[in-house]
Amino acid sequence: MVKVAILGYGVVGSGVAEVLANHLDSIARRAKEEIRIKYILDVRDFPDSPFADRFTKSFDQIVNDPEVRVVAEVIGGLDPAFDYVKRCLLAGKSVVTSNKELVAAKGAQLLKIAQDNNVNFLFEASVGGGIPIIRPISQCLAANDVIEIAGILNGTTNFILTKMIREQMSFEDALALAQKLGYAERNPAADVEGHDACRKICILASLAYGKHVYPEQVHTEGITKITLQDVEYAESWGGVIKLIGQVKKLEDGRIQVAVAPMLIDQDSQLANVDDVFNGILVRGDATGDVVFYGKGAGKLPTASAVVADIIDCVKHFKARKYLYWEDGVKDYVLPYEESVVPVYIRAHAQDAEAAAVKAEELFGAVRRLYRDNAPEEELAFSTNQEWSIGDIKAKVDQLEQSGVTVDAVIRISDL
């Protein structure tokens, strides 16, 4: 029998306890050991919980108990999670976590400590909730060069965009609905500003290319500026707007990485990933495109991924799993200004036709886009050519100097 501890009894933590209890036999069969919860750490009391006798408020009790072989950290955030995880690894315990903030900020460091102490540090639940993605990338695709990873990594923003696209709801109304349904926090910044998606693409990029990518290195835009006009123009262009986290390997060894709203072609496999679902596309040189789809969050999906990691730790006490990346290096990430992309632009001007002529002067041939009941001053187009983000900014400035007001600039993805 293997004894485990759960740090944090919030939504995910209570789910982990529930999944472990409800699947006791099948888990024992898979892990070849019975897995029992010895401690649950929480500052609160849960006298009515079926696990009432396991609660403790003392992390020291857990870290000093040699019987505890695996610890599930589901507190979230960096403090005290980082300190707890580090001390557990140093004490020779394997750790699993759903904490994307922790892995995105401290992954390389914690993987190194795990390696030095011959224990495992696993985090399948940190990306895509219940969707298996960390394991498939690290194992099944081992015989591939990963050319690119791109995904809809945040369910809350995808829900909001879906409501805007399908029901012409405004961003504000869709956000309010998401909050009402419990999909969005009262302070929704981490979701709608793209920070959550950023942490996840950092983890995937680090895993796929072997060097840590830090959130500060990643250009991150959210969806707060997306309007219903943009949604309409995206449709007339032939696609939808999605918040995409994307990373590509460049020929010079650097990577190009960003989180931003992008226009996605309607035929792309990511275009139909709607509501709170996540979809992650992995493009390998041998496999071609492989897409993983499912609920990216939620108590039980996330908990089941945490438990799968616990099982994997139990199966790998002797032969450590290979899951590792090095620390990041300076200049590893292409400066965002140098990314080369086509874009969609929405603008208005007293003379929209003259503005269109000016746009073609600056961007080369463009494709004009139209929507019903657009004001006469409105102008929207997609560029046929690709330009660097730096060039695009300069051209937008020039366009504005000619008396045009640019209201939206959104990348067009190649997905």
Place this chain on the structure above:
Amino acid sequence: MVKVAILGYGVVGSGVAEVLANHLDSIARRAKEEIRIKYILDVRDFPDSPFADRFTKSFDQIVNDPEVRVVAEVIGGLDPAFDYVKRCLLAGKSVVTSNKELVAAKGAQLLKIAQDNNVNFLFEASVGGGIPIIRPISQCLAANDVIEIAGILNGTTNFILTKMIREQMSFEDALALAQKLGYAERNPAADVEGHDACRKICILASLAYGKHVYPEQVHTEGITKITLQDVEYAESWGGVIKLIGQVKKLEDGRIQVAVAPMLIDQDSQLANVDDVFNGILVRGDATGDVVFYGKGAGKLPTASAVVADIIDCVKHFKARKYLYWEDGVKDYVLPYEESVVPVYIRAHAQDAEAAAVKAEELFGAVRRLYRDNAPEEELAFSTNQEWSIGDIKAKVDQLEQSGVTVDAVIRISDL
């Protein structure tokens, strides 16, 4: 350094050699060992191959060489593949295979031999080509009860159906095109009659529920009888026709399993899996629906899955991987006649309106379906209620006795 042998230098075998050679360094990093091809078994000569010095025509040379630790069987079929795989396992070598016919027919037996000899028998490439699916089901979903698995498991038939749906090509023309493009064999029976999909759902069912399911136990229909009329009616119903392999666990411990064309709702994640792509939906009690999508066949995708298994064998010489199911038992599969489903029916009669009245008498309320330029005698409908396949057959007989000719009966899926 680990020495491996490849049995068969056809499409997949040459791909395996290519992937191993092209990714030498990254594979060595993942496997923590360099992996070298020592032998390639083929009856033919390949004097111009970069691996010319590794070819042998003697299986005995391979099985008797203790240096060979892992063998990749990519010959296909049962004879001599089954004998070769068995002897390699008995000789203490781990075996990986892409051979779905072998795994579907002999999986339980080979897994037992592998277990008894403390070696691994892996077959990620046997289902879904380059899509990781065996590993995710067996590992990541360990903390789930798998409620259902359903998938588009055969790229050739999916290509044909896509051409019928999108370009109104007839079945015969679409098949001819698939053959011209190299997607279908000159003898396409294994694909279009559903046998290939059947083998794959057998493997997934065996894996998910722990007991071997044999192809003979699975009701299998192909797509040869699907017409453009059915495609049109499916559209007016609100979906598409796809060839689906599906397995569900029943409350009494038995399983319900079949391969058949089914009407799929347009909003289902499987409805947009087009062309030669495969899509596999796994419904877990904790994860909810998770979908895996990618190219289900092809030289490099399949080869990369074989190589991923080779790597996994190398990493698990000491701690064997848990991948196992028992032999099948009688009465484990629900008789097909007892499956309960709604259906779509297309028929014709001198008096179509009278036939519709008769249909409602038999099936309860039905939804009439319409298409442009349908002959007056034609009648199509979907049932609102579910009926057992046995009842449906009886009702169809009664309908025919009343002077109606039934031209098509297709299941409606709940996906």
